[in-house]
Structures are given as C-alpha cells and as structure tokens.
Amino acid sequence: MSEPVPPPMAGPAGPEGWACAVCGAQRRAVIDLLIQWQHALTISEAERQTFGESRGLCPFHMWLLRQIGDPLSLSKALAPVVNAWVIQLREMRDAPDHGAASIRSALPEQDACRACRTQRDAGAAALARLLAELPPRDMGGERRSGAALCLRHLAAALRSAPTRAAARTLLTEQEARLEEVAGQLSRYIEKREALRRDQIGEDEHEAWRRALEAVAGARIVGNGAGG
Ligand SMILES: [Zn+2]
Ligand SMILES: [Zn+2]
Numbered sequence: 001m002s003e004p005v006p007p008p009m010a011g012p013a014g015p016e017g018w019a020c021a022v023c024g025a026q027r028r029a030v031i032d033l034l035i036q037w038q039h040a041l042t043i044s045e046a047e048r049q050t051f052g053e054s055r056g057l058c059p060f061h062m063w064l065l066r067q068i069g070d071p072l073s074l075s076k077a078l079a080p081v082v083n084a085w086v087i088q089l090r091e092m093r094d095a096p097d098h099g100a101a102s103i104r105s106a107l108p109e110q111d112a113c114r115a116c117r118t119q120r121d122a123g124a125a126a127l128a129r130l131l132a133e134l135p136p137r138d139m140g141g142e143r144r145s146g147a148a149l150c151l152r153h154l155a156a157a158l159r160s161a162p163t164r165a166a167a168r169t170l171l172t173e174q175e176a177r178l179e180e181v182a183g184q185l186s187r188y189i190e191k192r193e194a195l196r197r198d199q200i201g202e203d204e205h206e207a208w209r210r211a212l213e214a215v216a217g218a219r220i221v222g223n224g225a226g227g
Contacts, residue, residue, distance in 0.1 A: 021147030022126045022156070023218035029122030030064070030115050030220065037114075038069045041077040052080025055108050061115035064220065127156055134166040148177055150217035181210045 040047040056062050056078070066074065088106060092099030110116050130147055149157060154174050161167035184207035191200045212219075 019148065019213050020150035020153050020217055021130055022123050022153040023150055023213075023220075025126035026119045026122045027218050027220045030061070030119050031068075033115055033118045034061070034065055034068050038065065038073055038077070042073045048076060048080045051077060052084040054112070054114070055084060055106050056081045057115050058107075058109050058113035061113055064115070123153070123156075127153065127160065131157060131160055131162060131166070134162070134169055148214070149174055150213060151215055152217055178214060181207055181214060185211055 037047075041051055057065065065077065069077065088099075088102070092102060095102070130149075149170070154170065157170055158167050161170060184204045188200060188204040188207050191197065191204070
C-alpha cells in the first residue's frame, strides 16, 4: 500500500485564526476517519464486506475517499459496493415497481453515511467547546481572540448561545472579522485595477480565501451535514 496522500482540500485555510473553528474540527475528524478507513478497507475483508453492505458513503464523502486512496485501495473498497448493487438490482427485476424505492432507501445519505455522522458529531463537540469558552458577559466589542466561525456555524452557535451577552460577543467578533476581510478585498481590487501589484500585502492576496471560508465554510465540510 502506498502512503496516503494528504488530501488537497484539507490544506491550510489561510493565516492562523481565520478558518472556522467548527469546520476545522469537522475537517480533521472526517479526514482522520477516511484515512483510517481506507487503510482498514485495504487490509480487512470483513471491513470491505461491511462497506459493501452499507453501500459505502454518501456521494460527497465517497468522492472525498478519492482524495485519500490510490487506485488499488479504491478498487478494493468499491468492489464490494458494486457487487452488492449487482445483487440488489437482480432481486429488483421481479418486484412490482421494479424496486425504484429500494434504490433510494439503500443509497447512504446523511445519517446513513458514517462520515456524515462523524462530521456532525465533531461539529457538535466543537460548538459545545466554543460556547463553554465564551465570556459570561458582554466584552463591548473588544474581544478579538475568539475562534472564527463561518456563517452556518455562527448561526448554529447563536441558536445555542447560553446568554444574550454570549450571543452579542459572538456577533461582535464575527462582524469585526468580516469587516476586516471586506477591507482587504477592496484594497486588493483597488491595487490590482490600478496596476499597483507590488503594493499588495500578504493579507490582501489571501483575502478571497478568507472570504470564501467565512461565507461558505471549509470546502471539505460539504452537503449540509454536521450543522
Ligand atoms: Zn464552519
Ligand atoms: Zn457523508
């Protein structure tokens, strides 16, 4: 077996403190799971059997497995899944409705996908840690040391915020971060259009990445799983 290749989508998200803390925890948990799993599928017939019976993962995480596995390990993982479908389709031939509903119900989506469950649990744990660390009173907008959050996880944090002051702290913090990135984006655009590339700072070069992280969350945390 070749060494697992680090998935390109799990790369650094920009300067320290900018990637969403909850997305980051989810990304680590899912990548760890997939790396362990890819290894287990390569060496264990029992794991391959279980993988086939569960029909693998949801489409998003199935493709993510592609980021980690080499063609041999992917073939070993996918063979039992494809074989399970061959058997299922054969059994459907004589079903009154040709079993269309049984395809839908066998496809692993969200809770039926182990990686989605891992992502959801890691997100919930990271969110709980973050909420537990919030200061008990409003810091008047001065606090700038807290974790960054993408908008989806900011909404989740606000829904669970223990106090009004905690919610205000979260909002003040993220508003300041977004304001900062808006300034960096606009300075980048201005300098590019004025042909002053040499004056573009490091933070301005990377502003688009921070903007994407802020509005869309980490790229690896997909398909709405994990809250
Ligand atoms: Zn996030
Ligand atoms: Zn999934």
